[in-house]
Amino acid sequence: MFSTVSILVEGNTVFYGSPDQALTHFNGLNYPCPTYSNPAEYFVSLVNTDFEGHADVPAFVQAYAGSDLCKQVVGAIESDRQAASGFTPEKVTVQGASAFTQWLVLMHRNTLNNIRNPGIYWVRLFMYIMLSFMVGTMYYHTNTNLTKQDLLPMLFYVQAFLVFMSVAVLPFFIEQRAVFVRERANQSLNVGSFVVANLLAALPGIALIAILSTLLVVLLADLNGFGYFFLNLFLSLVAAESLMCVIAAAVPHYIIGIALGAGLFGMFMLCEGFMVPRHAIPDYWIWAYWMAFHTYSFESFVFTHFNPIQNTDPTAKAILQRYGFEDVNVDRNMGILAAYTGLFQLIFVVILYKFHTGRR
Structure with missing residues (x-):
């Protein structure tokens, strides 16, 4: 009724x-x-x-x-x-979660996403293991047909191509960008919390890739400086993925982003001092040598292997002199790689804050 x-x-x-x-x-x-x-x-x-x-x-x-x-x-x-x-409604203030609370939630979510999504780390980990195994066995230390000079292209390959493979994560960063835009429009997501959580959640996977690659290459090829080799590769991968974050935030489609990232890495590889030594690079391209973070990574790889043996091996000393690596400050170079990571992450924050508000 x-x-x-x-x-x-x-x-x-x-x-x-x-x-x-x-x-x-x-x-x-x-x-x-x-x-x-x-x-x-x-x-x-x-x-x-x-x-x-x-x-x-x-x-x-x-x-x-x-x-x-x-x-x-x-x-x-x-x-x-x-x-x-005569009724005046009370103002209701809706207070969102704090930046720290958002960071905790995003850390948990990103970590689970990295573990569950095979394309983010597991496929890449398999690729790195296989390539590092090939490098280590191809340059196996018992191979008497290899000379010290032959190790230089191997160090270039480790630095250049293993870092180059970081372009594979760009499509996943663009997927995360779409989620970020939707959540920022609905819940005023804190940009800083998102970026810090995104970076820190990625570090364990990058460290795993770097340590396994280091074990396979350094132990099989009998290279010097295991600790610096790992740190160098780890910081290079972190800087590379930070650059991919910047590109993912700046481009409209992942195909454009992959092309742009591959082009930048190709330029850095050309100018890092292996194909053309620093003293022979034309003045109009020397800026690319100093700008490329590959430069600081490559010279550290070469120096940490050849410097301990230059007094007993004339070939090692000649290599360092040929490429101008006699007085490389490895600690400074590691700091530069970390600074590149900070710079790329800061640019990432600015692009997200300015251009991905979720508003139409």
Whole structure:
């Protein structure tokens, strides 16, 4: 049973009140509801002008307008309106989660996503292991046909191509960007929390790739400087992935991003000092030598292997002199690689903050 009956015809009120009041009202108009009939169906038949046999609807409208019931309803509405006019609603301040809380949630989510998504680290880890195994066995230290000079292209390959493979993560960063834009539009997501969580959640996977690659290459090829080799490769991969974050935030589609990232890495590889030594690079390209983070990584790889043996091996000393690596400051170069990571992450923050607000 309905608690309120409302009958409107073309915007005019025929009746508004309780079911009992409806029976009394229409009974007073000489339209009593027949016994055993459904009141709702009977009242609809009275006012439905689409069919023959309907009652005088304008008379119903006039009768209700002059009834005591209508006056009670109008009085109740006026009373509510007057009561509402003096009411000032309290301001409700919606406070979102703090930046630290958002960081915790994002760290947990990104870590699970990195573990569960095979394309982010596991496929890449397999690729790195296989390539590092090939490098280590191809340059196996018992191979007497290799000379010290032959190790130089291997160090270039480790630095250049293993870092180059970081372009593979760009499509996943663009997927995360879409989620970031939606959440920032809906919940005012903190940009700093997102970027820091994104970086820190990626570090364990990069460290795993770097340590396994280092074990396979350094131990099999019997290279010097295991610790610096790992640190160098790790920081190079972190810087490379940070650059991919910047590109992912700047380009509209991942194909454009991969092409741009591959082009930049190709330029860095050409100018890092292996194909053309620093002293032979033309003046109009020397800026690329200093700008490429590959430069600091490559010279550190070469120096940490050949420097300990240059006093006993003339070939090692000649290599260092040929490429101008006699006085490489490895610690400074590691700091430069870390600084590149910080710079790329800062640019990443600026692009997200300025251009990915989620607003149309």
